[in-house]
Amino acid sequence: MTDSDGPTRRKFLTYGGSVAAGGLLAGCTGSSESDATATDAAATDTTATADATATSESTAESTADGSSYTVSMAPMGDVTFEGVPESIFTRLTHHAGMAFALGHGDAVNAMHAPDYYDALWNQFTPRLPGVELDWTGLYSSWEPSKERLYELDSDVHLADPASVSALGSWSQADLDEIEENISPWFGNSFSARHQAPPTEWVDAYEYYGLWEIFAKVAQVLQAEAKYEALAAVHEELLATIAADLPAEEDRPTAVLLGPSDLESIYAYNLSTPGFLTAHTRPLKPVSAFGDDVESGSTVDFETLLEADPDVILTLGGMHPNTSMPDIRTGFQDDPVGAEISAVKNDRIYAQGGRYQGPILNLFQLEMTAKQLSPDRFGAWPQYSEGPYPEIPEEEQLFDRQRVADIINGNL
Template identity: 65%
Template sequence: MERDETPRKGLTRRDYVKYGGAAVGGGLLAGCTGEGGSESTTDAETESTTETATETATETETETPEDSSYSVTMSPVGTVEFDEPPQSIFTRLTHHAGMAFALGRGDDVNAVNGPAYYDTTWKQFTARLPGVEVDWADLYPSWETSKEKLYELDSDVHLADPAWVVQLEQWDMDDIEEVDDNISPWFGNSLSGRHASPTDEWTGDYEYYTLWEQFEKVAQVLNEEERYEALAAVHDDLLATIEAGLPPEDERPSVVLLTAADIEKQIWAYTVGNPGFMTSHIRPLAPRDAFEGAIESGSNVDFEALLEADPDVILFLSGMQPNVSMNDLRATLEDDPVAAEISAVQNGRVYPQGARYQGPILNLFQLEMSAKQFHPEEFGAWPTSDGGPYPEIPEEEQLFDRQHVADIINGEF
């Protein structure tokens, strides 16, 4: 959606914020003084007035602040203009909340999907970042957000994808535009998670971004480009380390990503090679898809289907949560006559994972953990654990510097 350039009647809330002093103060002053009493002045009066006016103009030019507005462009919202970095930040999905967090703005987030769950998830990783904390447990749960709540929150920016929000039952395009006009702009892209198709309103205009491409744009919005550049350098180094250590393709494991409320009754399987940032912690390792394209990502499967695919590695989403016991999960699989025949179960290669809607910091950790889970000989073994928090890995076996990342988040780099 491109920004609407059609003139609107009156000043919206955002217009008032943008033009406040100039439109109200400057406009009224111009109306009072712009045409007053200059036609009957004498030469002396003109000379004196000219000198005074010149001095006043010089003082005014010195005192008038420079225009600090800036714009950032991203699909599907187009080019969005900001007068100053947003302070309060609405997010709907946690890849956006994770971006704000990585840029030292986690405390300015006022809403997140599943706040208690994702607050706990992030804490499993921040435990390994000295001096870094997250506190989202009591925020507004924004998955089924309402327009009325957005008015109440009165955020400076909505890091949320309007092309996804409009798919909620209570939303339409008029609501999307109303929020943009009267509260603050939308700036988010979520369909890039798995390259999902937008609804008809956005067809042809929607572009997909990697996690880190989108992170760069969010950093521009929040005026935190230096933090982004520092974290991007860590990410580049980590990818280079992984690329240098990858074994030949025929030596890479077959992998499946699972989640289940009850592993014996209902399992969802996600393929690992599909495009989008949901697999950005797995795809750089180029594992083989255990299902070889036979199922769509997110399909229901049973133990028989898993045995037929026979993955070398099983990754279990939510396995980092403190209320999830990976030991119990492994025992359940080992005790089932069908599941016990799966190679990953027989070889003790059933591992926890964190979240697919990951921000940059979780992406760093999950790249490291995937590398260790897939290729322990090259990257060091992943410590067998019952779940979270992220295990303490010896410094010489870490694939990125925890203290450096913590310093970047805290602005001390």
């Protein structure tokens, strides 16, 4: 079913506050997005969690008897729902991960590279008793087609319309058509690194912390109690880290790399505003690059040696198809790479994903704390393959059973 031949506007959801859009967005491993100015920097994730909790009750007007409720988030504006969405279209995994965290992982019907991210997310789920996740075989939605969206007939498109329009193949009329004939858009993605949205969306755009967006999604799914319970776990974890954080002069210098291969290494500054670094900023890392390397740009071994990080964090290193031993060997076998302090001291560590949802954020906060400051937070096992390592209970920085219970609705 295509274009104007689609079904009439469903009564399930209504939408308001749309704005025009257009522009360009790079792929997941690419980095051609331009960065927004620092004047629009969002609050830290610690503050964001508290603010989101405070606003979750006032923004979503909902009742138990099934009357409509409205959730507001940039760049969409106000979106009014007349029932809890039962089928959820997503593009990027931070939105899919939020649905999963709220017990709606099975409602997700589309996402970017579903088999890849199913495998990555399922490196973490074994540490959550009774929690299962299966995203294999879903529609791969990096650049979705209208025809497929009609076929999916989702109750909500949990995706940023500005980022969809930035693909270049979607017009504002296309976005409006899907919103009118199927269901609204609801998402925010440029908050990842505070990239500038397409020009037509700039006035409507705001940047949020990961847990602020999560609070909004919880309102959409009417799962505020689960959000607040997980936010409490998050706040306790942040407090644990803050209470034992070493002085700046005692912290290692570090870099966050995305080595799709060692010939094309993407580099990210660990303190860049946005939810991509929601697991590193609370640790107040010392960037080995300083201001010399733009976050998201590519670097070579010479640039890395000049920065000489004490620690190298490897995005996607926990994916089953990524060989951490091969990455370490690649650095060690290169005459320049072998001279980097992190390589000489065997401190190249695996990380999870860029577009982390709240559950991955908890795990990545814990693992990064251990990788950067093992003397304070307990040693991180020398990871080579397999699921998230078994950490002795006394060295765990958050309660796995508690998180599993929340996801499964045992509040």
